[in-house]
Amino acid sequence: MEPLLEVDQLRVRFRTKGSVKALLEKDDDPFIDGVMGVSFTIHPGQTFGLVGESGSGKTTLARAVMGLVPVHSGAIRFNGKNLIGLNRGQIKPFRRDIAMMFQDPAGSLSPRLKIRSLLAEPFRIHNRMPDNLPDEIARLLKMVNLSPAMGDLYPHQLSGGQARRVGVARALALSPKLIIADEPTAGLDVSVQGEILNLMARLQDELGVSFLIITHNLAVVRHVSDHAAIMYLGRFLEQGPTQTVFHHMQHPYTQALLSAHASPDPDAVHHRIAIFGEIPSLFSRPRGCEFHTRCPRVRDVCRERFPKAADQEKAHQYFCHFPLSESLQ
Amino acid sequence: MNQIREIFFRLRNEPMGIFGLVLVLLVVACAVFAPFLVTHDPNALDIAHRLAGPSFDHWMGTDQLGRDVFSRVVMGSRIAVWVALVTVSLSLGIGLVLGMMAGYGPKWMDSGLLLLFDTLRSFPTIMFALALVTVFGPSLQTVIIVIVATTFPVYGRMVRTQTQALAGNEFIVAEEAMGAGMMRVLGVHILPNIVGPLFIVASMDIPVVITIEAGLSFLGVGVRPPTPSWGAILNDGYAYIRNTPWIIIFGGIPLIVTTLGFTFLGESMRDMFDPKLRKDL
Amino acid sequence: MTQPVLDISNLCVNYQTPKGTVQALRHIHLQVPPAKVVGLVGESGCGKSTLISAVIRLMAENAHVAAGKIRFMGLDMQGFSASELRGIRGRDISMVFQDPMTALNPVLTIGRQMVDIQYRDGLSRKKKRERAARMLERVGISDGLSRLDNYPHQFSGGMRQRITIAMALLVQPKLLIADEPTTALDATLEVQIIRLLKDLQTDFQCAILFISHHLNVIAELCDYVGVMYAGELVEKGTVRDIFHRPGHPYTRSLLECDPSVIEEPTRFLPTIPGDIPSLIDLPKGCIFQDRCAHVMTVCRKTPPPAVHLGDHHTAACHFLEE
Numbered sequence: 001m002e003p004l005l006e007v008d009q010l011r012v013r014f015r016t017k018g019s020v021k022a023l024l025e026k027d028d029d030p031f032i033d034g035v036m037g038v039s040f041t042i043h044p045g046q047t048f049g050l051v052g053e054s055g056s057g058k059t060t061l062a063r064a065v066m067g068l069v070p071v072h073s074g075a076i077r078f079n080g081k082n083l084i085g086l087n088r089g090q091i092k093p094f095r096r097d098i099a100m101m102f103q104d105p106a107g108s109l110s111p112r113l114k115i116r117s118l119l120a121e122p123f124r125i126h127n128r129m130p131d132n133l134p135d136e137i138a139r140l141l142k143m144v145n146l147s148p149a150m151g152d153l154y155p156h157q158l159s160g161g162q163a164r165r166v167g168v169a170r171a172l173a174l175s176p177k178l179i180i181a182d183e184p185t186a187g188l189d190v191s192v193q194g195e196i197l198n199l200m201a202r203l204q205d206e207l208g209v210s211f212l213i214i215t216h217n218l219a220v221v222r223h224v225s226d227h228a229a230i231m232y233l234g235r236f237l238e239q240g241p242t243q244t245v246f247h248h249m250q251h252p253y254t255q256a257l258l259s260a261h262a263s264p265d266p267d268a269v270h271h272r273i274a275i276f277g278e279i280p281s282l283f284s285r286p287r288g289c290e291f292h293t294r295c296p297r298v299r300d301v302c303r304e305r306f307p308k309a310a311d312q313e314k315a316h317q318y319f320c321h322f323p324l325s326e327s328l329q
Numbered sequence: 330m331n332q333i334r335e336i337f338f339r340l341r342n343e344p345m346g347i348f349g350l351v352l353v354l355l356v357v358a359c360a361v362f363a364p365f366l367v368t369h370d371p372n373a374l375d376i377a378h379r380l381a382g383p384s385f386d387h388w389m390g391t392d393q394l395g396r397d398v399f400s401r402v403v404m405g406s407r408i409a410v411w412v413a414l415v416t417v418s419l420s421l422g423i424g425l426v427l428g429m430m431a432g433y434g435p436k437w438m439d440s441g442l443l444l445l446f447d448t449l450r451s452f453p454t455i456m457f458a459l460a461l462v463t464v465f466g467p468s469l470q471t472v473i474i475v476i477v478a479t480t481f482p483v484y485g486r487m488v489r490t491q492t493q494a495l496a497g498n499e500f501i502v503a504e505e506a507m508g509a510g511m512m513r514v515l516g517v518h519i520l521p522n523i524v525g526p527l528f529i530v531a532s533m534d535i536p537v538v539i540t541i542e543a544g545l546s547f548l549g550v551g552v553r554p555p556t557p558s559w560g561a562i563l564n565d566g567y568a569y570i571r572n573t574p575w576i577i578i579f580g581g582i583p584l585i586v587t588t589l590g591f592t593f594l595g596e597s598m599r600d601m602f603d604p605k606l607r608k609d610l
Numbered sequence: 611m612t613q614p615v616l617d618i619s620n621l622c623v624n625y626q627t628p629k630g631t632v633q634a635l636r637h638i639h640l641q642v643p644p645a646k647v648v649g650l651v652g653e654s655g656c657g658k659s660t661l662i663s664a665v666i667r668l669m670a671e672n673a674h675v676a677a678g679k680i681r682f683m684g685l686d687m688q689g690f691s692a693s694e695l696r697g698i699r700g701r702d703i704s705m706v707f708q709d710p711m712t713a714l715n716p717v718l719t720i721g722r723q724m725v726d727i728q729y730r731d732g733l734s735r736k737k738k739r740e741r742a743a744r745m746l747e748r749v750g751i752s753d754g755l756s757r758l759d760n761y762p763h764q765f766s767g768g769m770r771q772r773i774t775i776a777m778a779l780l781v782q783p784k785l786l787i788a789d790e791p792t793t794a795l796d797a798t799l800e801v802q803i804i805r806l807l808k809d810l811q812t813d814f815q816c817a818i819l820f821i822s823h824h825l826n827v828i829a830e831l832c833d834y835v836g837v838m839y840a841g842e843l844v845e846k847g848t849v850r851d852i853f854h855r856p857g858h859p860y861t862r863s864l865l866e867c868d869p870s871v872i873e874e875p876t877r878f879l880p881t882i883p884g885d886i887p888s889l890i891d892l893p894k895g896c897i898f899q900d901r902c903a904h905v906m907t908v909c910r911k912t913p914p915p916a917v918h919l920g921d922h923h924t925a926a927c928h929f930l931e932e
Contacts, residue, residue, distance in 0.1 A: 223876055
């Protein structure tokens with residue numbers, strides 16, 4: 001099957017100083033890397049789960065795919081067409097096919113507009129007014145289990161779960177092929193989280209839409225995604241089919257992340273993999289493998305160079321000099 | 330219009346605001362109905378009765394040319410209100426457009442507009458006015474140009490700051506992600522979120538503008554005589570302040586009333602709508 | 611049992627709003643025993659924050675205690691004057707918040723803030739600094755003495771939360787109230803902070819009231835647990851009671867909803883359908899009736915009794931037996 005989205009060696013850099021200042025301070029590299037050569041593919045109707053701690057660059061990656069931040073190098077192919085280098089007019093049709101759900105359920109809705117107008121926004125922007133707009137809006141609201149009367153409310157009058165569902169409805173308006181969901185369950189109560197994820201799963205079954213889910217919640221990824229990637233400081237340290245990544249992980253970071261989750265059993269004995277400290281700042285990217293500052297299996301070579309992918313051809317990829325399947329001497 | 334009803338509802342708890350509103354309405358009514366309120370032609374000369382004190386015929390006395398001061402003050406309110414409305418809406422409009430462009434547009438546009446704002450703001454109003462008058466001659470238009478040119482940068486800077494704050498919000502990024510253009514983002518999503526506080530600042534600027542107009546007319550660089558501007562009336566009375574103080578007194582009272590009115594109204598509106606000062610929720 | 615550090619009995623708190631009286635807390639009974647960790651769990655709108663503000667007597671202007679008593683070390687909190695309360699809040703009760711930046715003053719060095727907080731102790735400045743430095747090292751910040759001269763922004767998020775914990779414990783409180791202290795942190799940091807709190811609690815032997823919406827964190831840290839729903843404490847018990855033998859249908863659903871307990875991957879997760887009821891116009895009978903899977907006629911008519919399921923375990927439901 002042809003992939004829907006193909007991201008190839010994507011690199012996003014941010015300027016840290018103005019060009020004049022950099023010249024004066026003789027800084028010939030006034031950049032930091034937000035995303036550092038990431039490759040992955042999403043097939044139609046599939047869900048790709050992207051896991052990372054805050055500061056891992058996962059939101060930057062999503063925004064780069066959306067064309068909201070400039071890309072330094074690499075390719076983003078959507079249905080085989082490279083989106084990099086297209087101008088505003090050329091990229092606009094693709095914005096109909098790729099929609100985004102934002103992290104803050106209420107904060108991503110323009111506060112002075114009623115829900116009705118917010119749902120009409122995508123049609124207006126793309127000049128695709130349906131014949132009967134009120135009917136279309138009622139249909140969208142119904143699709144996400146909201147009553148049509150909600151159309152008269154303002155965003156601040158909604159609960160977190162309702163605002164999130166409006167976000168889903170808005171993403172669906174133009175029947176996109178891919179929806180990027182940034183922390184779809186963040187800020188929601190446990191009892192409501194399921195509602196949103198179930199809604200997304202149902203829509204995937206009905207409409208065949210693909211999802212790129214960005215989250216720090218491993219449990220969510222384990223249940224809803226077909227493929228998973230673990231991101232750290234702008235790189236995918238491990239990626240592959242969700243089951244493989246969760247049960248046959250090779251990277252110590254994946255293992256540490258999985259073991260870090262508290263369990264609902266007060267008598268559980270935790271075999272926590274101790275990892276130290278916190279994710280380093282992008283401004284002080286460690287040499288070699290970025291994870292070496294926290295890795296329990298660190299060796300000298302890790303501080304020198306970044307490891308090569310274990311096997312480029314395989315679906316399961318990881319970047320580690322000493323993967324978990326090899327015992328340490 | 331729910332918002333207007335809400336303003337009046339909240340105003341009930343603000344005695345100073347009501348007082349201000351009454352004063353403002355008084356001045357506006359005076360300006361609107363001026364032709365029906367005057368007792369004499371404001372420009373009719375009556376040399377026989379020059380510099381007369383207040384009497385039944387001339388409620389506020391007459392000036393050095395025998396013109397009725399009351400009629401001149403009433404007609405003067407037209408000029409004051411007219412200048413205030415035109416200049417404040419012009420500077421608000423220009424400030425909004427340029428400020429939003431500076432706040433949302435590319436970096437070079439921001440730097441360019443900031444330079445413009447700061448340059449204009451650094452002109453001393455009086456010197457600027459004198460220079461323009463030398464070129465164009467004294468007139469109401471010159472006054473309006475001077476005031477607009479020196480006040481819109483203030484709005485511009487304010488709008489720029491608020492736009493920048495809003496532009497980082499997720500709902501703006503969400504619009505961009507859907508492919509919304511600059512005009513749509515600014516007009517539909519940023520504008521409604523910044524006009525409210527801006528109108529309050531503008532209402533507090535109205536008395537300032539009226540005072541500048543009066544000041545410029547007083548200095549003779551404003552409206553041309555015999556047009557009855559409040560500043561011109563004060564200028565006329567200034568020469569006779571020792572013997573006939575009523576010209577300057579009656580010419581000054583409306584200025585004070587207008588200033589107080591708009592200031593009280595503006596301050597209580599600010600208190601009502603500043604979320605940090607709001608008690609209820 | 612020895613005298614509890616905090617004893618809340620029959621607490622009711624109302625808010626006056628333009629739309630009517632919001633009954634935010636209703637008949638709360640809760641004890642925090644000495645040197646134990648009591649967890650309060652509940653979703654948004656359950657009244658956790660109102661409960662904390664009632665305990666430390668820092669309530670919103672439109673809120674008032676309609677009934678009930680809060681006793682701290684056996685003394686009625688209502689009877690304290692404003693200055694006595696300030697004394698208690700600074701010394702006997704301290705707090706850790708969700709966002710460490712709200713608790714730290716950004717323009718002062720953390721050393722200055724940690725010395726200031728000991729103003730009641732008659733020690734020299736040097737001694738106070740040493741104590742502060744030792745406390746920093748105790749919470750896992752190495753080289754404490756030199757780190758005292760840094761400003762809050764020079765620390766990362768996890769470090770800052772460690773500092774607020776150090777500050778809270780510096781006054782050797784009898785009760786530590788932790789309001790969602792790990793919610794803003796990533797999972798790897800969350801477990802670090804829980805570990806730290808657990809260790810410190812054993813060392814300092816202070817009682818902790820730990821508020822979270824995250825069940826797993828509660829399971830790992832707490833001795834006793836209270837489950838709140840829409841202003842009521844629907845179930846309380848030891849941590850094993852709640853997680854191994856949950857009684858109330860709400861507790862059970864809440865535990866089932868957690869995606870991390872479901873072993874087999876599934877695309878459709880369990881949920882609790884419906885919304886919390888309006889606290890202005892309370893339903894007759896059980897507060898959970900509209901969302902309960904086992905609702906019967908009696909639930910809509912009479913409020914459920916508190917059923918004792920064990921020594922410490924009670925739940926308010928019609929369908930439980932002692």
